[in-house]
Amino acid sequence: MLDIVISGLLLSGTYALVALGLNLQYGVSRIMNLANGEMLVLGALAAFWMFTVGKLNPYLTMVLAAPLAFAGNWLIYRFLLRPLVSRSKNQGQLEVDSILATFGMSFILIGIMISIEGGFFAYKYLSIPIEVLGTKASLSRIVAFAVACCIGLALYLWLNRSRTGMAVRAVAVSPQSALLVGIDVPKISALAFALGGAITAVGGVLISTFITLDASIGVIFTMKALIIVIMGGVGDTRGVLIAAVILGLVETTVATLIDPGLTLAAAYLIFLGILLFRPQGLFGRKPT
Amino acid sequence: MIRGSFTELLIIAVLAAFAATVPLVANGYWLSVCVTGMMYIALATSWSMFSGPTHYISLATAAFFGLGGYLLATGMSDYQQPFWLMLAIVPFTGAVLAALIGLATLRLSGVYFVIFTLGLAEMIRNLVSWIQNNFLGSRGLYVLTDYTERHIYWMLLAVAATVYMLGWLINRSRLGFSLRIIGGDETVARHVGINTATAKVILFITTGFFGALVGGILAPRYSYIEPNQVFSPQLSFLVVIIALLGGSGRLWGPLVGVIPFTILWELVQTYFPNQTTLFLGVVFLVIVYFLPHGVVGRLEQALEQVRKRR
Numbered sequence: 001m002l003d004i005v006i007s008g009l010l011l012s013g014t015y016a017l018v019a020l021g022l023n024l025q026y027g028v029s030r031i032m033n034l035a036n037g038e039m040l041v042l043g044a045l046a047a048f049w050m051f052t053v054g055k056l057n058p059y060l061t062m063v064l065a066a067p068l069a070f071a072g073n074w075l076i077y078r079f080l081l082r083p084l085v086s087r088s089k090n091q092g093q094l095e096v097d098s099i100l101a102t103f104g105m106s107f108i109l110i111g112i113m114i115s116i117e118g119g120f121f122a123y124k125y126l127s128i129p130i131e132v133l134g135t136k137a138s139l140s141r142i143v144a145f146a147v148a149c150c151i152g153l154a155l156y157l158w159l160n161r162s163r164t165g166m167a168v169r170a171v172a173v174s175p176q177s178a179l180l181v182g183i184d185v186p187k188i189s190a191l192a193f194a195l196g197g198a199i200t201a202v203g204g205v206l207i208s209t210f211i212t213l214d215a216s217i218g219v220i221f222t223m224k225a226l227i228i229v230i231m232g233g234v235g236d237t238r239g240v241l242i243a244a245v246i247l248g249l250v251e252t253t254v255a256t257l258i259d260p261g262l263t264l265a266a267a268y269l270i271f272l273g274i275l276l277f278r279p280q281g282l283f284g285r286k287p288t
Numbered sequence: 289m290i291r292g293s294f295t296e297l298l299i300i301a302v303l304a305a306f307a308a309t310v311p312l313v314a315n316g317y318w319l320s321v322c323v324t325g326m327m328y329i330a331l332a333t334s335w336s337m338f339s340g341p342t343h344y345i346s347l348a349t350a351a352f353f354g355l356g357g358y359l360l361a362t363g364m365s366d367y368q369q370p371f372w373l374m375l376a377i378v379p380f381t382g383a384v385l386a387a388l389i390g391l392a393t394l395r396l397s398g399v400y401f402v403i404f405t406l407g408l409a410e411m412i413r414n415l416v417s418w419i420q421n422n423f424l425g426s427r428g429l430y431v432l433t434d435y436t437e438r439h440i441y442w443m444l445l446a447v448a449a450t451v452y453m454l455g456w457l458i459n460r461s462r463l464g465f466s467l468r469i470i471g472g473d474e475t476v477a478r479h480v481g482i483n484t485a486t487a488k489v490i491l492f493i494t495t496g497f498f499g500a501l502v503g504g505i506l507a508p509r510y511s512y513i514e515p516n517q518v519f520s521p522q523l524s525f526l527v528v529i530i531a532l533l534g535g536s537g538r539l540w541g542p543l544v545g546v547i548p549f550t551i552l553w554e555l556v557q558t559y560f561p562n563q564t565t566l567f568l569g570v571v572f573l574v575i576v577y578f579l580p581h582g583v584v585g586r587l588e589q590a591l592e593q594v595r596k597r598r
Contacts, residue, residue, distance in 0.1 A: 096398075
């Protein structure tokens, strides 16, 4: 029982990180990014590739991958998604367009990744069992959890204490009003999108140290991140953290007690419950 | 061409009669391409009956298709039921699944619906594999019939024609009218007294019905049915691409998209089998950035300009 709780909690750390990335992209930039999971897998591929080819420590890859993912996502937003934002007349139109465009991007990313590595991204790093509160967990999971917590905390402080962070939160609340108080909304949106992508890629590097991924698995992670964001309430950092813990615990319980193949079904069950009973998110208020 | 006019119906009838003669001249490879094309016509048209007016992108096609094929195979293989009986039952299971999804998600904003359908086929595949491994013991099912590609083609043609007829009738009905208002502005639709959720759920049920039916018809083609194969999520995306490439604003839009796309897809699969995913991605981007209303939208735009110049 205790090992389920511990490994569930450890897993939820990385889930929370990835969901925070998606939350920035959807909550601030208003882009429903369905290529989010592919960005994660791209991070994992980078870690795998650097490890097998260059014998490079995955955590070092993480430090290198973050700025690259930031730049890449900034370019994607600036040249592919910004035109869609300017073209759309309302939020609904933008949602349809961004969903289709990010589908396209996710397929292109999968195609590129398959041509780099068609098999599993299997490598071993820090898979030493460590005793935690009487149960064994691999060191890589613990490090991933710790790194995820640090990044999450840094993000939280940045959003709540800095001037730019405040601008980001203002855009999240209302892009129109943010414009009125002199915030450069396109710039902040691009920043949030790029930061979200970088965080997701970092999450991918972390996950790759303890889960073996392959090029086409991204959509599963997109689903999980989306379920967490919806469960937590779009734009709600605290809600996202709690939702990630719930998903991590439920998934681990199902995987240990029933069957590891049913984790997606478990996630769907949670999703269904949220849609039926609290579509506004765990802590969200009903729109008036 | 006026929406829902009798001329439209007549043109479709002529095309269908012409299409019915295809198996008499084509066989082998070309017939199998035509079967695939006809499958896409039926699926994409029923897809755009729902998604065209409402702009809700459904990715549930693979789930319905897989459900139809898998249940038909279970009935025939494990319970020795005749093909036609199973074919009569499976569409209703698709409709029930669609009704459940619709009731859970279509009351809310469109994004939830898209997300829910995104992983649906994969989730059902996991569930089915789990049930099969733990309770049934067999990994695959056999569908043995005397039907050849030719018969499958004619069955699919009949389904496609039915979908058209239904779409045409809906376009002329109150339901079609309310759907167009919902697509224009959902808030307005609600304010003029349209029950938006009911209208959307009804249309989505027809999509589920025909998706499962097509899945059932296609089952004899594979003869050996396995969850991994019938619940392939790629089908959902192919259907979306075909419908949007043609243009989902018109009932006959997907028909325009099917022919070029099926040919291109066959070519890509033959010559660049490793780049199929990349190709799908590029087509998606082309649609979003250059053909937002599909080929049909572009044609109508061009016609409009010609008319203005006169």
